[in-house]
Amino acid sequence: MTKSGGATRTDGIHQALRADILAGRLSPGGRLKFPDLADRYKVSVGATREALTRLVAEGLVVARPRLGYLVRPLSQRDLAELTQARVEIESLVLGLSVREGDTRWEADAVAAHHLLERTPYRDPADPDHLADEWSQAHAAFHHALLAGCGNQRLLDAARSLRQEAELYRQWSVSIGNEPGRDVAAEHRALLDAVLARDAVHAQELLRDHIAHTARLLISCAPEQPDQAG
Amino acid sequence: MTKSGGATRTDGIHQALRADILAGRLSPGGRLKFPDLADRYKVSVGATREALTRLVAEGLVVARPRLGYLVRPLSQRDLAELTQARVEIESLVLGLSVREGDTRWEADAVAAHHLLERTPYRDPADPDHLADEWSQAHAAFHHALLAGCGNQRLLDAARSLRQEAELYRQWSVSIGNEPGRDVAAEHRALLDAVLARDAVHAQELLRDHIAHTARLLISCAPEQPDQAG
């Protein structure tokens, strides 16, 4: 009964690996060698393999048959594509959510926003990176906004794209925030529009919210990032 | 040089397994045991494992930790959710495609339609199931319609949902087609609207096209399918 519910060993390395990638501890474009990983996470090659297979499905890792796995590389072109996909899909789902969500959903959204508001943006111990708690609260807030639609497949599609964007977000914090931007205010406005059941306005705000970071990254970083992890 | 390009052993069983599931040779809800599969496809347990992991990511198989894998079960509730997701996402992508697609895209769509039109619907040797060629041509046609948008992530999202729907389509052919329905005419109308760059009309036609089969299934099969494979 050491592992209650359904937690297998592969789940362990899977989550650890995902956390390390999203936190920037494994740099985009970097190779993921089985000997290194198996040693780092104290599991066998087989377990590592399955974890990587899952991460490929999530879009965080790319596989080249017989040539190994690597952390998904970042590029402006890819960011542009990802941003378009997010704008289209997240605003679609938000529209459904605002129209179909019930009171319980409203309450969850308010709660998630409250939590996000009180969570520090940067890690006090490591100001170059986002605080893990903030990333988590941020993801939870956006998920809560969309959850009203009640369609698991649509929610999964949106979550998958948002997770990929997390890779870029991590990069954005190191080049500093846009002067005059107030992310907290954007979240507040988004919540207000949602609670007012103003789907069109909420979609507009969400579009801007998503496109904002993307624009910042594209303008500030004309070249590929190349940091060693 | 026996395996040119990048075809690994796991790819083999992965595709074979997917084909068997989509063709109904492995029945929805049925368990997928490692000993059986490893024997059936002449590979080791490890390879089978990785193939199943991928299929889980594709949504064709569900995993219950320590309890084994099974082919995704079918249900009316799930079909309704899947249909809504398809209607929303495919019509969204079709709209983008019609607005952004170039001439090359038009040509590909016409070609795909031509191919679909000349492919027999049922397998002459096995009239209870769809012909594999038709399924393939059908998927290619719908993909061609959406491909104009040029966004790989949006295309993947649409393809993934359509592949899941394939499970249900397989089921639909066995209960017979709706009287008076002319699928070929629907495809023709869809192509015409797309070529005329009438996004709104094309979206409307696609919505009906998707919802049609779903409605048929829900009305004709009030209970769970339970066929042995």
Place this chain on the structure above:
DNA sequence: TAGCCCCAAACTTTCGAAAGTTCAAGGAAG
């Protein structure tokens, strides 16, 4: 007779090594 516990079989998970492939450096020929 109903309910509970224990045991055995079947299956999933995990592992580490063997087999096969790619990449790059070094040397030989033109």
Place this chain on the structure above:
DNA sequence: CTTCCTTGAACTTTCGAAAGTTTGGGGCTA
């Protein structure tokens, strides 16, 4: 000096068995 071939090391892929977990049945108790 350049190009091609050889050779070796590092890595990926594949496998089959050992270890651990769940399930179902049989027997015991109330």
